[in-house]
Amino acid sequence: MCGITGWVAFDHDLRTELPTVDAMTETMACRGPDGRGTHVEEHAALGHRRLAIIDLPGGSQPMGVPTPHGTVSIVYAGETYNFAELRSELAARGHSFTTRSDTEVVLRGYLEWGESVAERLNGMYAFAVWDAREHKLVMIRDRAGIKPFYYYPTPDGVLFGSEPKAILAHPIAEPTVTADGFRELFAFIKTPGHAVWEGMREVEPGTVVTVSATGIRTTRYWTLETREHTDDRDTTVARVRELLHDTMRRQLVADVPSCTLLSGGLDSSAMTAIAAAQRAARGETLRSFAVDFAGLTENFVADELRPDPDTPFVHDVVKKSGTVHQDIVLGSAEMTDPEVRRKVIGARDLPSGLGDLDTSLYLLFKAIREHATMALSGESADELFGGYRQFFAPEAHASTTFPWLAGHQQFFGQGRRERRGGPSAPVRQSLLTDQLSAALDLDHYIQDSYHDAVAAIRRLDGESDAEWRMRKISHLHLTRFVRIWLDRKDRMSMASGLEVRVPFSDHRLVEYVYNAPWAWKSFDGKEKSLLRAAAADVLPRSVLERRKSPYPSTQDPTYAAALREQCADLLTTPGHPVFDLIDRARLREAVASDTPLTDQASRRDLERTLDLALWIDMYAPALKLP
Known part of the structure; x- marks a missing residue:
């Protein structure tokens, strides 16, 4: 796990640009506290910050292999879980290795198979190969989009990085956000390829982006395909169990202390038990x-x-599985510390709007990092096995929008409310100025994106209307919704120098479960039936019978009071640019209100306002708004 960055310029000599490359590389220091390296030649510069997980002494980067026609160099972030098998295959083909790292396996794999090496990888990765033999840059991202990867086309090449901050450290990349960027920021739909910052693009999951003197070419090596599922239910449960055990075995490989994240829910409990x-x-x-x-x-x-607290269920799993466990207990003082908020915004490069969900995760990872360098997490299981309430809600089934935004089935429980002096508006934009809300027109943006997303899903011949409806809901969660949470998990963990792996995102498991009939995913009358059946032998009964409960959120009234106090301080600076976005009168009303702010949804407006203000202070973005 690492941070990567680079610059390719076909009309410039980059050998004089080392200070700029160093500046880009240093923005990735949190992602790679164990080492740094750069490689600069005439038309390509690569930067790397390393978090050592496998082959601690031998995996330094950038890594290169000289050939008769030029050196092939790589900067790599992530893990390839089948690197041992690939290493054996490549050795049989005549390749020799000087390290035990998976990075060298991927590099040798590129030398053997070219860009099609991506099709052979099982893992989470974002890497760039500068192939001096053909004077081209090849950027490849994992199938699920676990590892972030961005690029910024320039007049004669491209800038790239694990995070936008690496690209924005280059003088040519202006930190600008247009109305379209704000639409993506506020819509909560994660449009593939969209990076919010003007001129910047995301390397889409499952794609190869090739940059040469003739331009930029994108090819897709993986997509979530509709296939006929021929296994019966018992066979399907057995196959899910087999895949879970194999995935866990692969992802536990590390040369550093490791652990699991345990919430007491079905997903993390099954993962931890196995x-x-x-x-x-x-x-x-x-x-x-x-x-x-x-x-x-x-x-x-x-x-x-949230019908019940997590801790009792967590302790039931600990008792049955015999883990050495620690509860990380967070207080409101650290949760509302402005410096912690600054760290979170810096990790995201954007005001995410997730409030204490981001803050608490960052603090959790920071505490874990004192004991471990790698952790397994249960992300993707709800999207894969059908855990969210919108999978079962009639409103979501009948809607023609993203199911987590339908009616009152939105993930955080928000629906719509009346705005004084105007029509009802989504709560997600309730403190935005009327002018900005009208200019963004989020409803149409979301609707257009929904139609584009659904058009990419294939229906099986003879598939019933009910199964087709659930296929669409599942596909949208696995290609849009889950990427919000994968990005959150990566940014918060890497800000602490902690690698987090997500076994439920293994592409073999995703392909198999996605195509299983929906009836089997709820055959016991509960959510995630396939997962529950596959892990029933290793879990305590309390967890097997527990109803789905999201990631916890603080209920401490002093947290809400601190938010109001900080927003009140912001109101004393009426000239702050945030008030080009946020309606000052509505914010003042929210601060003065005596309505209890006991849940995440009710606090979100204040949290987002503070995030926006701090983001503007930190990044000084040029806001190009109508």
């Missing part, structure tokens, strides 16, 4: 960590989304 059993078979004990908030378990108040 991982603990595999470790125990080798005479080792697995570590696990959970997040909690001061006083939450003792004073928990159930709501529509």
